[in-house]
Amino acid sequence: MAAALVVAAATAAAVCARTLWLGAHRRLDDRRGGGSLAAMLAALPEFLTASVLAVVVGVHLGWLPALGWYGPQWMVLPALALGLPAGALLGRMLDDLLPGAFAEPWALAAAARGIPGRATARQAVRRCIPGLLPNLGLFVVGLTGGAVTVEQIFDIPGLGRTTLQAAIAQDLPVLQAGTLALVLLAAVTGALARLAARLLIGPALRDGALHSLHRPKPPVPRRTPLLYGTLLLAVVALGLTRDPLALDTGARLRSPSWAHPLGTDALGRDLLARIGHGAFTTLALAVTISAAALLAGLLLGLLPRFSGPLVDTVNAIPPVLAGLLVAGVAGSGAATPALAVAAVAWVPLAAHTTALLEQERATTHITATKGLGADNTYLLRRELLPAVLPPVARHALLRLPGVALALTALGFLGLGAQPPDPEWGLLLAENQPYAERAPWAVLAPATALALLGALAVTAAGGVRWPRSPFADGARQPKPAVAATVGETG
Amino acid sequence: MRPPRRRRVVAGLLLAPVLTGCFASNGETSDGKSADGSRLRVALAFPPAENFSPYGADATLLSRLGVTEGLTKLDANGVAAPALAESWTRENDRNWLFTLREATFQDGTDVTPATVAAALTEATEAEPVTAALSGIELTAKAKDDRQVRVTTEDPDPALPLRLTSPGLAILSAKAYGGKRVNPVGTATGPFEVTKVTGTTAATLDRFDGYWGGRAQASGIDAKFIADGSARTNALRTDQVDMAEAVPVSQAPTLDKGARRETATTRTTSLLLNTRTGAFKDPKLRAAAREAVDGSVLAKDVYEGYADAGVGIFGPAVTWAAGKRVEPTGRARAADADGTSITIATYDNRPELPEVAQVLQQQLQKAGFEVKLEVREYSRLESDALAGKFDAIVGARNSLLDTGDPVSIMASDFTCDGSYNLALLCDKKVDQAVAAAAKESDTVKRQQAAMNAEAAILGTDATVPLVHQKIITGVADSVQGVILDPYERTLVGTGTRR
Numbered sequence: 001m002a003a004a005l006v007v008a009a010a011t012a013a014a015v016c017a018r019t020l021w022l023g024a025h026r027r028l029d030d031r032r033g034g035g036s037l038a039a040m041l042a043a044l045p046e047f048l049t050a051s052v053l054a055v056v057v058g059v060h061l062g063w064l065p066a067l068g069w070y071g072p073q074w075m076v077l078p079a080l081a082l083g084l085p086a087g088a089l090l091g092r093m094l095d096d097l098l099p100g101a102f103a104e105p106w107a108l109a110a111a112a113r114g115i116p117g118r119a120t121a122r123q124a125v126r127r128c129i130p131g132l133l134p135n136l137g138l139f140v141v142g143l144t145g146g147a148v149t150v151e152q153i154f155d156i157p158g159l160g161r162t163t164l165q166a167a168i169a170q171d172l173p174v175l176q177a178g179t180l181a182l183v184l185l186a187a188v189t190g191a192l193a194r195l196a197a198r199l200l201i202g203p204a205l206r207d208g209a210l211h212s213l214h215r216p217k218p219p220v221p222r223r224t225p226l227l228y229g230t231l232l233l234a235v236v237a238l239g240l241t242r243d244p245l246a247l248d249t250g251a252r253l254r255s256p257s258w259a260h261p262l263g264t265d266a267l268g269r270d271l272l273a274r275i276g277h278g279a280f281t282t283l284a285l286a287v288t289i290s291a292a293a294l295l296a297g298l299l300l301g302l303l304p305r306f307s308g309p310l311v312d313t314v315n316a317i318p319p320v321l322a323g324l325l326v327a328g329v330a331g332s333g334a335a336t337p338a339l340a341v342a343a344v345a346w347v348p349l350a351a352h353t354t355a356l357l358e359q360e361r362a363t364t365h366i367t368a369t370k371g372l373g374a375d376n377t378y379l380l381r382r383e384l385l386p387a388v389l390p391p392v393a394r395h396a397l398l399r400l401p402g403v404a405l406a407l408t409a410l411g412f413l414g415l416g417a418q419p420p421d422p423e424w425g426l427l428l429a430e431n432q433p434y435a436e437r438a439p440w441a442v443l444a445p446a447t448a449l450a451l452l453g454a455l456a457v458t459a460a461g462g463v464r465w466p467r468s469p470f471a472d473g474a475r476q477p478k479p480a481v482a483a484t485v486g487e488t489g
Numbered sequence: 490m491r492p493p494r495r496r497r498v499v500a501g502l503l504l505a506p507v508l509t510g511c512f513a514s515n516g517e518t519s520d521g522k523s524a525d526g527s528r529l530r531v532a533l534a535f536p537p538a539e540n541f542s543p544y545g546a547d548a549t550l551l552s553r554l555g556v557t558e559g560l561t562k563l564d565a566n567g568v569a570a571p572a573l574a575e576s577w578t579r580e581n582d583r584n585w586l587f588t589l590r591e592a593t594f595q596d597g598t599d600v601t602p603a604t605v606a607a608a609l610t611e612a613t614e615a616e617p618v619t620a621a622l623s624g625i626e627l628t629a630k631a632k633d634d635r636q637v638r639v640t641t642e643d644p645d646p647a648l649p650l651r652l653t654s655p656g657l658a659i660l661s662a663k664a665y666g667g668k669r670v671n672p673v674g675t676a677t678g679p680f681e682v683t684k685v686t687g688t689t690a691a692t693l694d695r696f697d698g699y700w701g702g703r704a705q706a707s708g709i710d711a712k713f714i715a716d717g718s719a720r721t722n723a724l725r726t727d728q729v730d731m732a733e734a735v736p737v738s739q740a741p742t743l744d745k746g747a748r749r750e751t752a753t754t755r756t757t758s759l760l761l762n763t764r765t766g767a768f769k770d771p772k773l774r775a776a777a778r779e780a781v782d783g784s785v786l787a788k789d790v791y792e793g794y795a796d797a798g799v800g801i802f803g804p805a806v807t808w809a810a811g812k813r814v815e816p817t818g819r820a821r822a823a824d825a826d827g828t829s830i831t832i833a834t835y836d837n838r839p840e841l842p843e844v845a846q847v848l849q850q851q852l853q854k855a856g857f858e859v860k861l862e863v864r865e866y867s868r869l870e871s872d873a874l875a876g877k878f879d880a881i882v883g884a885r886n887s888l889l890d891t892g893d894p895v896s897i898m899a900s901d902f903t904c905d906g907s908y909n910l911a912l913l914c915d916k917k918v919d920q921a922v923a924a925a926a927k928e929s930d931t932v933k934r935q936q937a938a939m940n941a942e943a944a945i946l947g948t949d950a951t952v953p954l955v956h957q958k959i960i961t962g963v964a965d966s967v968q969g970v971i972l973d974p975y976e977r978t979l980v981g982t983g984t985r986r
Binding site: 051054055058059062065066067068152153154155157165168169170245247249250252266267268411413418419420430433434436437 | 728785789865868
């Protein structure tokens, strides 16, 4: 677990290294693009990374043990598999906040005084971490309870797997013990995260002496989403012209060719067709659930006293276990998988909202607005929500591929997508056993998912259409000055 | 099945930090090779689910590792052969006299008629009753100092076959002392369990007092790795010497020499719900049977590691081929005409969802509208037995529980059957099975069993798809692995590396 955290931290650091460097040298205005690689990395399913690592590093290269759990060197591969996507996610969130920190007056003052960029960067990170801490906490718990597939691939006797097996075998004592342990862990981690946040920015929170972490200006609309979008659309459009269900067991696991541009799966079905047709099922459901989760996360996040304990408890439950619970309550209907995933998907968003809100409430401009006689509704509508919504929405987009994968994970309970539905998560799961013999069969859907992630994140900043490259520029408000006072862009 | 609850909660709690933070202990207890024979490292597919209780699914684990034995065992031809019992005679319809050989339990006590009788009596009182005894009333009493008399309520000509079941293993008196039956150090096989690490590993040492001679390996380090790819990877990275049940998808990643395939008595079949839904109509069942082609499955889904379905008993049941009877009274196929059906299957055996998808296509071509339902097995069984699906694709080892071909047909295809997934209740079938159950002569019984098989196939309640071959991964250095078509043994006295 600690190792996975280290990997996650390293990944996160790598993700925001560029912003940090630019920020430290006060050249953030040059910043463009970026972020899509992180989004792609965050969209990579853990089990895919895990099986690729096990086969390539463990079996073929023989550098590290491919399975088991007996000592430090056994930790490396699972830690990588778990830490890479999580680190990319956290890094992307941090990267989202950093420009705001660098635009704060202290940074300007530090630069004026000639304080080295390194120190400024350190302080900027310190400034942003409290907003992420709850999510870091969630990640720690998720790592323990939800890493079932990775535990399976590396044969690690983890708590998540034990609990899940107990739930399936209806072994109540073990299930109770496991869930209790997870809830306790969640509570402790939650408390620690809160304590750490208090230590980091406590006094500032109390005195309402923070500045808003708004970006100095809205993110520059970019062309990259067009690129990703076109690519994705092209694949989907091409796929739609083909039959996703046509089986030809004789053409099993064919490598890409003219007849099958993305190769075939274990039953000889055309992968391009399956990806194309699966796009709708996957996108429709995942987007709906993400939107619902965003709404629920925001609403509950606005009520930290009510949602705090709820966040800690719900987070302790791995999604698959939640699926079992929902199925137990609501029966295995068509809406059950969506309900189950939505029941856990709001948690990180609510935690994020609460953390940002807490900081935002303590900013000087809120105090000023209050002083001018604004009531609570006005504050919420005009100041707080506009400040909190964009980063949380970007966070929700970043988690979109994760939602799609969580839906698939429910498949084995008989919930979620059922074969031969070409849902993307299901494609990944079906083809995973063949990852070594037919890498394209998993790479193709994984790339599609990664593209989706990158598209979602880059498009959040707006799209710059190639025809009128400067059309949006005029609408941008004047940067630095306005931002330091904290007006929303 | 009756766990001491409080202790397990506490154990679970105590275990939690261990599982989250620390490492499992490495199963290696002794230093690899010694003059006394080296230890074998084995990766098994199914982790113990019931604390190694001999009455449930874990019984096979114990017999596979050479820990437990019964009075009799199955030989290669599917006939009962001597094990702890040297010989036996049938006194009359209901009484059998078993003569024990001189043997000792792993705790040092002798195998006596009294302990054997006590062990069998314990098995009859187990809750739920072990599969081999379902529907059977049995009493065992010591006769003199070498013999045990087993009496059945109803005549049971297959009793010696029944006693081959891993669920009827003989353990010493010490095993039955606690709240649950404990096979650790109380069995009679060539290896004894010395340590169990939860559901992840078990350590076994050679039992020097084994009546059949000393085993060549000095012990076994068994790991339970449920994930097929992980199990195969364990063999490929030389972490184990043998890996059981390599999935078809992983087989090509092993060297040719490491892949040992055995035809097993496990048959994958399409079971049609004869009680409710579309397949209540025998004509539609016939249509489904005609639409399905098992040879495609054997060739492509199982990549040749299977034979196309011929009956309930496949080629691994060696005597069956010569005695097979053509099914009679089959209905004439009707036009499916868009009848919509649901086929359920489980993903614990990774090939089954693929099989179901191929079947879906085959049936769609014949005019059915097919919906699939894939779940984890434990979430499927109760709905399946309640008749919620029109058809089920399942893999069943036809001789695993009792070794008796008749009893599996009785449990799976008769009105009173306890595992009747096809929900079949057919007078002719019941009569044929009952007739076979009465036969005591081996040859006659086998013939009667094949007649019953024909009667069952005649109803089209089951469509045999393929007879699976099991792939065992064996490292080059290992010799004497037992490749058992009944999947009951894996390691024997001659297995070594």
